[in-house]
Amino acid sequence: MNKVVKNVEEALTGVESGMTLMLGGFGLCGIPENSIAQLVKMKVKDLTCISNNAGVDDFGLGLLLQEKQIKKMISSYVGENAEFERQMLSGELEVDLIPQGSLAERCRAGGAGIPAFFTPSGFGTEVAEGKEVRVFNGKPHILESALTADFAIVKAWKGDTEGNLVFKATACNFNPMMAMAGKITIAEVEELVPAGELDPNFIHTPGIFVQRIFKGEKFEKRIEQRTVRPKK
Amino acid sequence: MALDKIGIAKRIAQELRDGWYVNLGIGIPTLVANYIPEGIEVEFQSENGVLGMGPFPFEGEEDADLINAGKQTITTLKGAAFFDSATSFAMIRGQHVQLTVLGAMEVSQNGDIANWKIPGKMVKGMGGAMDLVASAENIIVAMMHSNREGESKILKTCSLPLTGVGCVKKVVTELAVMEIKDNKFYLLERAPGVTVEEIISKTEGDLVVPDFVPEMKL
Numbered sequence: 001m002n003k004v005v006k007n008v009e010e011a012l013t014g015v016e017s018g019m020t021l022m023l024g025g026f027g028l029c030g031i032p033e034n035s036i037a038q039l040v041k042m043k044v045k046d047l048t049c050i051s052n053n054a055g056v057d058d059f060g061l062g063l064l065l066q067e068k069q070i071k072k073m074i075s076s077y078v079g080e081n082a083e084f085e086r087q088m089l090s091g092e093l094e095v096d097l098i099p100q101g102s103l104a105e106r107c108r109a110g111g112a113g114i115p116a117f118f119t120p121s122g123f124g125t126e127v128a129e130g131k132e133v134r135v136f137n138g139k140p141h142i143l144e145s146a147l148t149a150d151f152a153i154v155k156a157w158k159g160d161t162e163g164n165l166v167f168k169a170t171a172c173n174f175n176p177m178m179a180m181a182g183k184i185t186i187a188e189v190e191e192l193v194p195a196g197e198l199d200p201n202f203i204h205t206p207g208i209f210v211q212r213i214f215k216g217e218k219f220e221k222r223i224e225q226r227t228v229r230p231k232k
Numbered sequence: 233m234a235l236d237k238i239g240i241a242k243r244i245a246q247e248l249r250d251g252w253y254v255n256l257g258i259g260i261p262t263l264v265a266n267y268i269p270e271g272i273e274v275e276f277q278s279e280n281g282v283l284g285m286g287p288f289p290f291e292g293e294e295d296a297d298l299i300n301a302g303k304q305t306i307t308t309l310k311g312a313a314f315f316d317s318a319t320s321f322a323m324i325r326g327q328h329v330q331l332t333v334l335g336a337m338e339v340s341q342n343g344d345i346a347n348w349k350i351p352g353k354m355v356k357g358m359g360g361a362m363d364l365v366a367s368a369e370n371i372i373v374a375m376m377h378s379n380r381e382g383e384s385k386i387l388k389t390c391s392l393p394l395t396g397v398g399c400v401k402k403v404v405t406e407l408a409v410m411e412i413k414d415n416k417f418y419l420l421e422r423a424p425g426v427t428v429e430e431i432i433s434k435t436e437g438d439l440v441v442p443d444f445v446p447e448m449k450l
Binding site for chain 2: 026027028075076077078079080088089095097103104105107119120121122124125157167168169171172174175176177204221222223224225226227
């Protein structure tokens with residue numbers, strides 16, 4: 001089945017104000033940067049964004065924050081964004097901080113038809129407030145619910161016309177689980193190839209989870225913390 | 233003399249055992265990778281999706297797609313593997329990672345740890361810390377004994393919002409190595425030249441001090 005759309009405009013058709021979006025990436029690594037730029041252009045507002053991080057002030061989801069397009073963030077770590085912190089402390093932005101492993105598993109569960117699960121992460125902390133606790137094997141666990149989204153927007157290294165995806169290195173991160181959990185999943189890829197060119201043995205996300213795929217126009221791939229050692 | 237950050241990292245590195253998979257947190261814990269004892273093999277896991285993490289890349293060889301959980305550019309060693317975030321935390325929650333080393337703002341004598349939030353002040357989020365401390369069999373905390381105001385961070389009860397309960401087994405500070413059991417801190421070693429009296433005076437929690445407290449060997 002051909003999932004190819006011609007560009008980012010067509011890919012994001014149907015995204016409206018007030019919707020819940022999942023966006024892949026860890027820090028600035030593996031984020032759907034073309035789609036984020038398009039969301040800024042579309043001026044959609046009151047978004048609920050599920051994403052591990054919130055970008056930096058002038059890149060990634062930080063661009064949507066600057067334009068005040070986000071109503072609520074569901075994330076695990078938002079430490080690199082001053083505008084985020086300002087909006088959160090002033091109460092303009094609603095924020096749900098959840099443990100990273102629970103965030104990943106809640107997305108996976110959402111895509112896998114599991115409505116909720118018990119995890120030890122967060123027991124005894126404010127994350128557990130209001131949540132059911134049960135003891136398994138002598139250890140307390142809390143009930144966490146699945147997450148889904150109107151649109152999941154992911155970024156892959158390579159994709160084919162069927163929507164099969166391959167990620168590169170640590171740019172994989174949350175993308176596969178979010179691809180599973182979107183009612184409509186949009187994949188932006190660096191390389192788009194005809195069906196049959198990707199080895200089926202090495203597909204990370206099978207095309208069944210992807211509804212729309214396009215080749216991103218350009219990828220800046222900004223580095224957040226450039227750490228190097230001198231050449232000998 | 234009290235240890236510097238490198239000293240703390242060197243002391244923690246002595247806790248590594250052959251064949252372990254290890255997750256190192258941001259800050260002092262990251263430095264532990266530089267002091268692996270000779271003759272043992274350990275592999276470093278980073279929760280953003282890599283096993284077999286290597287040193288920082290040579291200048292000009294950075295890859296935006298290859299970072300650690302601190303968002304720093306890294307390299308991989310032979311035999312490395314990449315995976316998604318759900319698989320990564322399956323390794324952590326499923327106790328396939330043998331040791332977690334992380335920093336803390338406060339630790340209490342029942343093994344509680346606080347390291348993610350100062351109400352009204354610092355809102356960054358817990359990242360993977362809550363998952364790591366909830367499940368790791370073996371958690372070592374690398375931290376300073378007191379805060380900038382000179383107040384002890386080794387406490388009877390944590391005052392900050394918790395990251396995990398009853399999970400910390402060992403604490404290494406610039407002054408001492410302490411074990412946590414039976415709702416007390418046990419002083420195991422002191423930093424070279426640091427007196428037991430100084431450690432006692434800077435520890436708010438209940439501290440069990442044996443007759444002889446050896447100096448750390450670094």
